[in-house]
Amino acid sequence: MLFRRLIVFLLIPVALVAQKDAVPKDAPLRIAVADLEKIAKELPEAVAADRELTELRKRYVDTLQMLEVKFKERFEQYQKGKTMMTPDAQRKEEDDLRALQQQYALYQEEKFGLQGELARRRDSLLSPILKKVQEAVAIVAKEERYNFVFDRGSSFLLFAEDKADITYKVLDRIKRGK
Secondary structure: OHHHHHHHHHHOOOOOOEEOOOOOOOOOOOEEEEOHHHHHHHOHHHHHHHHHHHHHHHHHHHHHHHHHHHHHHHHHHHHHHHHHOOHHHHHHHHHHHHHHHHHHHHHHHHHHOOOOHHHHHHHHHHHHHHHHHHHHHHHHHHHOOOOEEEEOOOOOEEEEEHHHOOHHHHHHHHHHOO
């Protein structure tokens, strides 16, 4: 489902959102969950982003399919007429076919690659939504005095207090060799 992918993209940059002194030290540990898929379905900007990304992806896939059909037709024509061609004409047609394959691969990378247009557009659409969700989760967690908040569907950590961060203790332990 696209909303699940949308949520995963929202969560990838979210390791944790920390707040200082959200809960007194002697208070019991409080953990909450939030259903980010449900939140995304309710946010008009997330629904619009999902729709736009789906349409953009479909356009890119349609173009790739067109390039694939063009290559297959040209390759079939080459196979049928190969015996009638001179060696130079065969080499030229093979070079043209390789160029079509390269064009397909290049288009696929430009549109669908990790740094492709679809990924850049997804990031630009989802960044403001992610920020809005992160801020709301942090505010609610602080108001309700939760130590940790996880996403119900993925178990990603959405919020954690600063005092729960043991990074420097771990580094110290490693550096001391214990």
